[in-house]
Amino acid sequence: MKKNIFFLPFIFILFLGALYTSLQRLGWQLPAIPIDLINHGPLMITGFLGTLISLERATALNKRWIFFAPILIAAGSFLALTPSLKELGILILTAGSLVNFLGMVYLTYLQNQLFNKTMALGALIYFLGNVFLTAGYSFSPVILFWMGFLIVTILGERLELTRMLPVSRTHIIIFQILITIFSASIFYSIFSLQTASIVFSVCLILLAIWFSFNDIIKKTIKLSGQTRFTAVGLVFGYFWSIAGSLIILKYDFQKAGFIYDAFLHSIFLGFVFSMIFVHAPIVFSAVFRQPVKYSGRFYIHLVLLQITIAGRIYADIASDASLRMFFGLGNVLSILLMILNTLISVIQGKKE
Numbered sequence: 001m002k003k004n005i006f007f008l009p010f011i012f013i014l015f016l017g018a019l020y021t022s023l024q025r026l027g028w029q030l031p032a033i034p035i036d037l038i039n040h041g042p043l044m045i046t047g048f049l050g051t052l053i054s055l056e057r058a059t060a061l062n063k064r065w066i067f068f069a070p071i072l073i074a075a076g077s078f079l080a081l082t083p084s085l086k087e088l089g090i091l092i093l094t095a096g097s098l099v100n101f102l103g104m105v106y107l108t109y110l111q112n113q114l115f116n117k118t119m120a121l122g123a124l125i126y127f128l129g130n131v132f133l134t135a136g137y138s139f140s141p142v143i144l145f146w147m148g149f150l151i152v153t154i155l156g157e158r159l160e161l162t163r164m165l166p167v168s169r170t171h172i173i174i175f176q177i178l179i180t181i182f183s184a185s186i187f188y189s190i191f192s193l194q195t196a197s198i199v200f201s202v203c204l205i206l207l208a209i210w211f212s213f214n215d216i217i218k219k220t221i222k223l224s225g226q227t228r229f230t231a232v233g234l235v236f237g238y239f240w241s242i243a244g245s246l247i248i249l250k251y252d253f254q255k256a257g258f259i260y261d262a263f264l265h266s267i268f269l270g271f272v273f274s275m276i277f278v279h280a281p282i283v284f285s286a287v288f289r290q291p292v293k294y295s296g297r298f299y300i301h302l303v304l305l306q307i308t309i310a311g312r313i314y315a316d317i318a319s320d321a322s323l324r325m326f327f328g329l330g331n332v333l334s335i336l337l338m339i340l341n342t343l344i345s346v347i348q349g350k351k352e
Contacts, residue, residue: 258316
């Protein structure tokens with residue numbers, strides 16, 4: 001608990017930095033800060049989420065050496081913001097992602113289950129993406145590695161949370177085939193980004209369909225309280241993973257511009273943050289040992305996120321920069337509201 005509290009200010013700074021630079025990139029005139037706007041993605045993905053996910057895994061294992069993963073990832077992310085120390089920062093970040101991968105290998109050794117193997121695969125994808133970044137590869141293929149890291153990790157966590165469901169051997173084999181091809185497409189992006197992105201998208205659609213049949217949401221969405229809230233968020237998440245994939249299949253992979261923005265934020269906001277929104281109470285309780293009391297107001301930030309993502313994707317397809325600025329601000333507000341609602345629930349949980 002005390003070790004994890006140490007990480008809070010660093011995670012919070014990385015998180016706020018990512019949100020702030022996102023608004024600047026959208027065109028909002030905000031006071032300048034000494035951060036290159038190109039760092040918005042790295043701050044959010046490798047800085048905030050990389051640190052948080054590795055901290056969650058380290059907490060679960062509770063081995064001192066594994067805590068070097070979030071320490072190195074956070075430190076590397078901060079150093080990478082400084083032009084003179086950027087290469088060193090990326091190298092340290094890569095070392096942290098290696099420790100994170102070794103931690104997942106160790107966890108899989110202790111508990112040889114499909115969900116741990118899947119999350120270990122996600123950690124490997126994250127590490128290799130950082131290796132390619134260290135080697136000087138362009139940001140375009142690396143972004144697929146980072147995206148794959150989050151997607152595969154989340155799918156592994158869904159397997160873990162629903163491991164008591166009866167899943168047929170045939171469906172397990174289908175999942176293993178899909179996740180293998182999906183991962184291979186990420187590695188192939190180094191050689192052919194366009195071909196890899198097509199395979200990546202098709203596999204992601206099929207994985208979303210697989211989970212719609214095998215995830216517990218088909219039962220829990222009929223219930224009430226936090227159980228239904230989680231199920232609703234999962235439906236939104238799987239929907240946006242399909243939507244982002246269809247954008248690639250229709251428009252091809254773009255390295256910049258409106259369609260690039262639509263694809264990235266369908267996945268990173270629509271899929272990843274929908275999943276974060278519904279799992280935040282679970283993750284926060286596990287990492288910081290603080291109960292999070294569920295409240296119906298959680299639907300406010302979840303629904304606001306969905307509305308503003310839909311508006312942003314529409315603005316991207318219409319090439320409307322002003323409209324994208326408006327809905328992009330809504331994206332940020334929904335995320336901040338999620339943090340506020342979670343903190344309120346933590347306070348309420350302490351009082352009970």
